[in-house]
Amino acid sequence: MGSGAGSSTNGGTGGGTEGGHDTRARQVAGSLAHRVPDLGAMELLLAVARLGSLGGAARELGITQPAASSRIRSMERQLGVALVDRSPRGSRLTDAGALVTDWARRIVEAAEAFDAGAQALRDRRDSRLRVAASMTIAEYLLPGWLVALRAQLPDTAVSLLAGNSAAVAERLLADDADLGFVEGVSVPTGLDSAVIGHDRLIVVTAPGHPWARRRRPLEAAELAATPLILREKGSGTRQVLDAALGGLARPLIELSSTTAVKAAAVGGAGPSVLSELAVGEELTTRRLVSVPVADVVLARDLRAVWPTGHRPTGPARQLLSLTRA
Template structure:
């Protein structure tokens, strides 16, 4: 049985010794006498042959009979009380009262009494003498309390270290995305993330879908976004949006005035302004026209959506672009969309990450925002 702790309370109280908290395991004897009694208690515990207790103090190790056969660490969790029980014992040492200790750790007195009894059964020794005047540690209890204090302090140091690691992880987010998503969707998502995590520094790299996979698999990014037909090898992913490719031309191009849709064979046989191999846009277009002879040799092959769009606007030739990228140009009539019949130009946009490494921290929060 465990409990949640308020980390803001700090560990200072837990560092108080058993003798300094008003409860003595030696009933007022001198320090030398107390040390002798603790050694006696250690020998008694070792002789008891119970579940066993391992101490890391200067006096070496005291253990139950079960540890003599070989591995000291085997089934350690069955021999060592949980942190909640050890913290309760330390609270009893500080207050000299089971009721006060129960209040400190946030449980009822009957629950505290039950936990102490369970720990005594687990260790095979009596830890607390209970009387109408309060609760007093036995000699064995005082020794176990000394060991417990070290365990709890080590656990607090462990917790602080993990918190620091988590804080360092949460202080930055590295995102890599294919061009269309990087230019037209991620800015809005990142603005929303900024409102939730103002202290997280975000870096964004843009590249085609192949580059996204390479960066993620090399550990150079925490979360990626791709526009291809499927999740790249070595990655897991989820669909976050949908998109459609459109054929566009400048208003001066003959296709701008045609009323009959272009069929896939005519589109495949026409030199186009295209994205490079490896881009999600190119993958979708290649797949859509594979059964119609495949793409003709490109008129131009460019490495960004912006470059393809600029070439189309200038009248270089027909281009194939995401509908997300051309909304403004269509509205202002700088580009004209040409209808296409019989070609599947719809695609899914995905968030991706290395297989088996589900996003955590700010990457998880950004993923949630894409679905909002």
């Protein structure tokens, strides 16, 4: 019992000492900005030392001489020592000013190195853009956006990874993409999003299919019970259709791209449900026929997505702005 109590007391004392050190460290760190001049003031002092003139230093830095004088006086008050002797013949550093100038030179050089490093990071970030997009957006919308981005950022290399909405989410969460685009009914877990547009799904068949000659709209229940040519599970189109109809019959054919689904429908394999964006040409040329549905609206949002808390920057932000233009 006595030993246990002693251990507890020692632990408490040690914790208190460490806590005291931490508190003092925080106090020092917190007050450092108030006790050390800012970079602008240091650059001004270095210019005065180099040019021997407060007015010349002010002109070099693009400020007025009264503003430069005020900044030097503020710096002197902050440090508690005189830094510059002013006379009609110019400005001369005091002994303390010469010492402070030497320290300031090291800090400014370190700041320049910091700035160069940060610029190198930005250059590396801006040199590439990795985009992941679900199939409809990748095939029918992204090409135009990327052409516009190329005009603005000709030196940025862009790679596009196309897949279903689930695959887009996986790539973003694994840091294999900088920005994604999906078409599903909800935002995948772990991602933030912004709606960039809207789309409508329509039922289509080849002209020879019985549905192409219907005089009345198709009932939602009949659509749900009919085997269709569909995208694979995980695709935005499949998610929207399944949610709208409350379930689907076993697919007639299951394919992994919008283009493949469309080709099968044009070939007469059976009816399908596709994005209105994907079938405009086929409807115009009557290779496909749109079949009205009576009591269901197959609409969906098109979304840009990115990992939660990591809003797009650099080229990804630029591309996002283009999608909204």
